[in-house]
């Protein structure tokens with residue numbers, strides 16, 4: 001057995017690397033977000049064509065309103081031909097009707113783009129949660145799932161809003177500019193130049209606005225989370241007399257949120273300025289330039305038509321863009337970052353294609369393995385190399401949260417390393433198909449899976465076709481004979497809700513014992529058994545052919561193992577119990593505390 005591990009890095013170097021890693025992760029997440037949005041937009045070209053066509057219909061009033069009013073005035077009412085005037089107004093009414101029809105179809109087309117996008121995100125969130133639950137062996141975090149579900153809804157709504165407003169702006173502005181040009185080309189610069197200036201102002205304020213909007217979303221969430229934590233623990237807070245401290249801590253979050261909101265409202269003034277310049281200045285410029293325009297041949301209708309274009313179409317479209325992109329665009333980016341920073345899509349993370357047959361042998365090799373739970377997170381395992389030979393029995397010990405379960409999940413191929421490689425029997429686990437991986441190793445987490453069915457079905461779940469005598473041997477070896485008799489034998493139905501946690505563990509252990517896998521990983525899989533039952537089960541696995549790795553719940557597991565892997569956060573050391581007592585202060589300390597009831601506080 002060999003081992004190399006640099007452990008978790010600390011200090012300034014780690015901080016710098018952490019910052020660079022976080023930035024790289026943010027860039028990668030953004031690139032992935034862009035790719036997702038782009039894929040969603042072009043997934044159905046037919047929908048895009050429909051969206052374009054109905055957007056034209058929706059923009060009809062933007063193009064026609066000024067023209068219709070100008071003609072209604074010049075050729076109709078001012079020329080004493082009210083019927084002509086009314087006809088032009090009627091044409092405008094038809095354009096509004098077309099726009100109403102178009103608006104409905106536009107909404108349907110946008111829904112056809114954003115709903116599959118939402119489904120993709122939701123599938124990813126649910127599959128990711130299931131995958132992480134399987135890898136960690138813990139209960140699914142339903143609160144986190146609900147939070148991510150809300151982010152998915154937010155992303156869907158914001159995406160829809162961004163498509164709606166940017167599309168509406170493009171079509172309306174094109175309609176207005178073409179309309180103004182056909183009324184009188186001399187008027188065009190009076191509209192176009194302020195519009196360009198307004199857009200430039202808006203673009204310049206956008207990065208700062210996006211930053212602040214992002215900070216506001218995070219601050220709102222921070223306040224909500226600290227208020228929820230306070231409310232949940234209200235009795236504890238009162239019992240400890242910590243009301244003032246907790247109120248001050250929550251107050252700091254509220255103040256932080258208020259400061260960001262104030263800064264954002266100052267920037268909102270800049271946003272209003274861009275709207276004023278791009279949307280209202282053209283009106284002023286047209287009014288001021290009216291005498292000159294009249295001298296150049298502009299009629300009252302041209303002036304009225306131009307003002308209608310600006311006030312009725314251009315200003316609302318610009319306002320929609322400023323509001324829609326400034327707020328919804330940022331919300332979309334933040335929500336996507338949240339969802340994507342959960343980690344890689346499960347399909348990337350799990351072993352998939354590859355040999356359908358399990359590897360020969362159960363030699364486990366971790367080659368310079370580094371793993372972090374999120375793209376920006378500090379690695380839990382860093383540059384770990386480990387060889388556990390066929391037939392070995394290794395116990396993994398270390399303080400809570402140091403990464404023992406993570407190492408077990410990496411060894412079992414449930415987590416894929418960010419760097420390095422895991423091999424079972426010389427074959428990279430990442431290349432094994434699901435069935436081959438299942439046949440090569442079994443990992444039992446704390447939470448044992450027992451389903452409604454017969455005891456025999458539960459025990460032979462990983463090894464169908466085992467004979468009753470084989471079952472008897474396994475049941476006897478692991479120490480569940482008494483339980484099997486109490487349940488009523490292999491044909492008796494098992495109701496998981498009627499079993500204790502320890503009884504469920506015994507069933508899962510016997511199932512693993514019966515499986516063809518030659519590599520067994522017990523991740524605190526005996527934590528609900530009493531010490532004697534735990535010893536019996538572990539000894540049964542140690543006597544079984546193959547390799548055994550035990551994430552120790554009690555330190556007696558280390559005494560039973562041939563080798564011990566001690567993880568202390570800086571280094572990982574491996575050796576026999578005696579070697580570890582001599583070499584590892586942490587191991588000595590753990591053993592000392594365990595053996596000395598006063599020190600251990602027992």
Ligand SMILES: Nc1ncnc2c1ncn2[C@@H]1O[C@H](COP(=O)(O)OP(=O)(O)OP(=O)(O)O)[C@@H](O)[C@H]1O
Pocket residue numbers: 132136373380398399400401402403404405406407
């Ligand atoms: N799914 C996850 N997402 C993010 N962080 C995680 C996840 N699972 C574990 N962690 C973190 O990784 C670190 C190592 O966790 P791990 O469960 O491997 O430790 P452990 O040594 O097995 O702890 P314990 O003895 O308490 O079970 C911890 O800081 C934990 O909070």
